[in-house]
Amino acid sequence: xxxxxxxxxxxxxxxxxxxxxxxxxxxxxxxxxxxxxxxxxxxxxxxxxxxxxxxxxxxxxxxxxxxxxxxxxxxxxxxxxxxxxxxxxxxxxxxxxxxxxxxxxxxxxxxxxxxxxxxxxxxxxxxxxxxxxxxxxxxxxxxxxxxxxxxxxxxxxxxxxxxxxxxxxxxxxxxxxxxxxxxxxxxxxxxxxxxxxxxxxxxxxxxxxxxxxxxxxxxxxxxxxxxxxxxxxxxxxxxxxxxxxxxxxxxxxxxxxxxxxxxxxxxxxxxxxxxxxxxxxxxxxxxxxxxxxxxxxxxxxxxxxxxxxxxxxxxxxxxxxxxxxxxxxxxxxxxxxxxxxxxxxxxxxxxxxxxxxxxxxxxxxxxxxxxxxxxxxxxxxxxxxxxxxxxxxxxxxxxxxxxxxxxxxxxxxxxxxxxxxxxxxxxxxxxxxxxxxxxxxxxxxxxxxxxxxxxxxxxxxxxxxxxxxxxxxxxxxxxxxxxxxxxxxxxxxxxxxxxxxxxxxxxxxxxxxxxxxxxxxxxxxxxxxxxxxxxxxxxxxxxxxx
Numbered sequence: 001x002x003x004x005x006x007x008x009x010x011x012x013x014x015x016x017x018x019x020x021x022x023x024x025x026x027x028x029x030x031x032x033x034x035x036x037x038x039x040x041x042x043x044x045x046x047x048x049x050x051x052x053x054x055x056x057x058x059x060x061x062x063x064x065x066x067x068x069x070x071x072x073x074x075x076x077x078x079x080x081x082x083x084x085x086x087x088x089x090x091x092x093x094x095x096x097x098x099x100x101x102x103x104x105x106x107x108x109x110x111x112x113x114x115x116x117x118x119x120x121x122x123x124x125x126x127x128x129x130x131x132x133x134x135x136x137x138x139x140x141x142x143x144x145x146x147x148x149x150x151x152x153x154x155x156x157x158x159x160x161x162x163x164x165x166x167x168x169x170x171x172x173x174x175x176x177x178x179x180x181x182x183x184x185x186x187x188x189x190x191x192x193x194x195x196x197x198x199x200x201x202x203x204x205x206x207x208x209x210x211x212x213x214x215x216x217x218x219x220x221x222x223x224x225x226x227x228x229x230x231x232x233x234x235x236x237x238x239x240x241x242x243x244x245x246x247x248x249x250x251x252x253x254x255x256x257x258x259x260x261x262x263x264x265x266x267x268x269x270x271x272x273x274x275x276x277x278x279x280x281x282x283x284x285x286x287x288x289x290x291x292x293x294x295x296x297x298x299x300x301x302x303x304x305x306x307x308x309x310x311x312x313x314x315x316x317x318x319x320x321x322x323x324x325x326x327x328x329x330x331x332x333x334x335x336x337x338x339x340x341x342x343x344x345x346x347x348x349x350x351x352x353x354x355x356x357x358x359x360x361x362x363x364x365x366x367x368x369x370x371x372x373x374x375x376x377x378x379x380x381x382x383x384x385x386x387x388x389x390x391x392x393x394x395x396x397x398x399x400x401x402x403x404x405x406x407x408x409x410x411x412x413x414x415x416x417x418x419x420x421x422x423x424x425x426x427x428x429x430x431x432x433x434x435x436x437x438x439x440x441x442x443x444x445x446x447x448x449x450x451x452x453x454x455x456x457x458x459x460x461x462x463x464x465x466x467x468x469x470x471x472x473x474x475x476x477x478x479x480x481x482x483x484x485x486x487x488x489x490x491x492x493x494x495x496x497x498x499x500x501x502x503x504x505x506x507x508x509x510x511x512x513x514x515x516x517x518x519x520x521x522x523x524x525x526x527x528x529x530x531x532x533x534x535x536x537x538x539x540x541x542x543x544x545x546x
Contacts, residue, residue: 162258
């Protein structure tokens with residue numbers, strides 16, 4: 001048995017198809033030669049092609065979930081039901097339509113009576129693969145750089161003006177501006193038609209700010225499956241990926257829902273059942289409410305309406321293929337659905353943050369405190385204070401007003417490329433550790449001199465601590481554990497204690513949003529700085545420094 005591939009180069013969405021086939025090692029036949037061969041079976045995921053008139057059967061696999069969308073008809077000015085071949089092909093008796101659920105047969109009979117007797121129940125191999133991937137959710141999340149305790153928000157957009165990106169093209173940017181950086185990660189799954197119609201460059205240009213803020217833009221072929229399996233919540237529309245997410249038991253918020261969804265289908269039922277995301281309201285509150293109120297079986301009826309006999313699609317498909325080929329099915333066991341392969345990809349590194357902090361005293365309500373540990377010398381003047389901290393990517397959230405009891409500052413990594421941001425920053429950090437304290441102090445001095453508008457400079461040390469230098473010449477060492485070794489967080493603790501008028505040296509509990517708490521010890525630098533102070537009248541750290 002020989003398998004060859006062909007694609008229609010005249011399609012409006014053909015861009016990238018040839019590269020995809022070549023990358024997969026497929027033998028590709030020119031479309032112009034298709035009419036000169038005599039295949040025994042044509043297997044297609046597109047119903048909108050002109051197949052050769054040689055009498056062989058044609059099996060049409062859906063490239064989404066069922067038949068739930070009206071799309072423009074390229075042969076007329078009307079709309080048609082996606083997934084259904086022209087009546088002319090049905091009349092030949094060659095075409096067979098693969099179904100994922102037996103109820104779809106009745107739907108097709110009402111819309112296209114000539115589909116009578118031309119349907120085959122196969123199931124959905126893609127859904128079976130996604131179900132198998134749920135057991136590997138944590139592995140997928142690690143491959144994407146999602147840490148324990150973080151939520152992964154997955155945006156899912158189909159194509160067209162009523163899609164998620166068609167209605168709210170800035171949704172990723174707005175989400176990243178509202179969701180605390182240390183608590184959330186955001187990924188976007190965009191329909192292949194969008195990639196084909198607009199190109200990678202155009203999409204990345206339109207999403208440039210979101211990409212700088214940490215958006216993970218998922219490639220359009222295979223990678224979306226492990227990303228969807230890893231999702232904590234799906235923000236989507238009337239596309240198949242959103243429906244897959246609901247069927248997997250994920251919380252779903254609909255930020256768009258087009259009138260091109262077919263009534264009576266599973267996606268229409270999802271449109272009635274899933275909560276809507278109000279783009280004019282607070283996005284973070286709506287995301288948190290959706291996750292908090294969700295129960296895994298919320299969409300079980302919708303799943304059962306869309307997918308029959310989960311786990312059996314590949315055996316059924318093999319049986320159908322051999323039947324159409326008029327060959328005996330091999331006696332070996334049929335293939336099983338395997339989980340999607342891990343997708344190893346990290347978003348672009350964020351290099352600037354708007355940091356919002358506040359100081360609380362006493363025990364925080366209903367939250368466990370970290371276990372006390374022995375405090376090193378210089379930490380004995382600590383107060384019973386908690387610093388709450390949230391960071392937001394400055395690429396999408398460059399400014400914010402200070403509310404009563406809060407302090408706001410801009411922190412930039414030394415590798416920040418935007419000169420306006422780094423020259424406006426109150427805190428400059430270096431996350432790459434410097435080997436010795438003397439070299440670290442030299443870096444602090446040079447950095448404060450290079451950026452006269454900055455108030456603090458912080459650098460990582462090899463032991464996990466950090467050195468924080470102040471504009472007035474003082475240098476302290478800040479030591480945290482776990483997540484709290486990031487010099488940006490250590491500098492935020494120092495900055496907040498100074499702004500709050502509290503003693504600089506001591507121990508402080510740092511609360512990173514809803515993620516975790518940890519203790520940070522601030523003590524004098526282990527050796528005196530030999531460099532002169534880069535003092536400046538603009539570097540005075542007072543309550544109105546911002």
